[in-house]
Amino acid sequence: MAIKPERLKKGDTVAVIAPASPPNKENLKRGLAFLTELGLNYKLGKSLYEEYGYLAGEDDARVEDLHEMFLDDGIKAIICAGGGYGTARIAASIDYDVIKKNPKVFWGYSDITFLHTAIRQQTGLITFHGPMLASDIGKEGAHPLSKETFRQLFQPTDLKYDPDLSHIEELVGGSAEGPLVGGNLSLLSSSMGTPFEIDTKGKILLIEDINEEPRAVDRMLNQLYMAGKLQEASGILMGDFNNCVPERDLSLSLEEVIGHYVKLAGRPALKGFKMGHCSPHIGVPFGVAAKMDTKTKNLYVESGIK
Structure with missing residues (x-):
């Protein structure tokens, strides 16, 4: 059964952690200022500024931060500073009973995808796939709509994606409904064969990625297809594929690769979402009811908080 976390209110304290790679410090500083603008206080994870190679501290330290923030009754949400790499390394060390007994907002994307999948499938907690403090909000010229999307944490509001925001294109016709799941393609494919393998049956699957050549996207989509993950989904949404361009002259285009697999899967599919x-x-919240229609190009997602 899905567990919706409590909504936030001004004056609440939220945790900021780095469960993957070390965040850019200047960007994070601006991201923390944004939390203050929202009327929130914040508590920083102990390993937030640690650097252990490409990781924000050793695995045990990052797990400890996660546990501490879920156990702290004074913390109302956990916001990830950034992604990078590292969440899959800690997934098996997390005490999911701690999370289930202390549900609260958990927000991030990219490498955080592995935790979205693990937490949702182990506990039922609704989590949020959205822009992060250092990776997005703290960058110079951060888009106002990226900041505005945090407002969904303060007031239960069903999301209706604005088709004027980006060009939405039908790939396979039809309508679908089911819980919204997914995230970064690289992390979804890396979950295969693990205890945290993504469950797509009857669900709307959102997929996005960055800096992957079409041949790499091909390999990962093929893995999901051969495992039945694309066919088992009720519908497929393609988010942003930033800089996923060929580095060689002989290559299929990204569009050809994506088109090939969604047509093989035969599930209703749309592409072009700014996610x-x-x-x-x-x-967007993961684990809540969603509906999509390729004829109208509409996407509705239920509120992720109560």
Whole structure:
């Protein structure tokens, strides 16, 4: 059963952690200022500024930060500073009973995808796929709509994606409904064969990625297809594929690759959503009811908070 976290209100304290790579410090500083603008206080994870190679501290330290923030009754939400790499390394070390017994907003994307999948499938908690403090909000010229998307945490509001925001294109016709799941393609494919393998049966699957050549996107989509993950989904949404361009003369285009697999899957599919490594980046809750229609190009997503 899905668990919706409590809404935020001004004056609440939120946690800021880095469960993957170290965040850009200047960007993070601006991201923290944004939390203050929202009327929130914040508590920083102990490993937030640690650097252990490409990780924000050793695995045990990052797990400890996650546990501490879920256990702290004074913390009302956990916001990830950035992604990068590292969440899959800690997924098996997390005490999911701690999360289930202390549900609260958990927000991030990119490498955080592995935690979205693990947390949702182990606990039922609704989590949020949205722009992060250092990776997005703290960058110079961060888009106002990326900031505005945090407002969904303060007031239960069903999301209706604005088709004027980006060019939405039908790939396979039809309508679908089911819980919204997914995230970064690289992390979804890396979940295969693990205890945290993405479950897509009867669900609307959102996919996005960055800096992957079409041949790499091909490999990962093929893995999901051969495992039945694309066919089992009720519908497929393609988010942003930032800089996923060929680095060689002989290559299929990204459009050809995506088109090939969604047609093989035969599920209703739309592409062009501003979700992922893009600006603006529209945040959405994972695990809640969603509906899509390729004829009208509409996407509705139920509120993720109560």
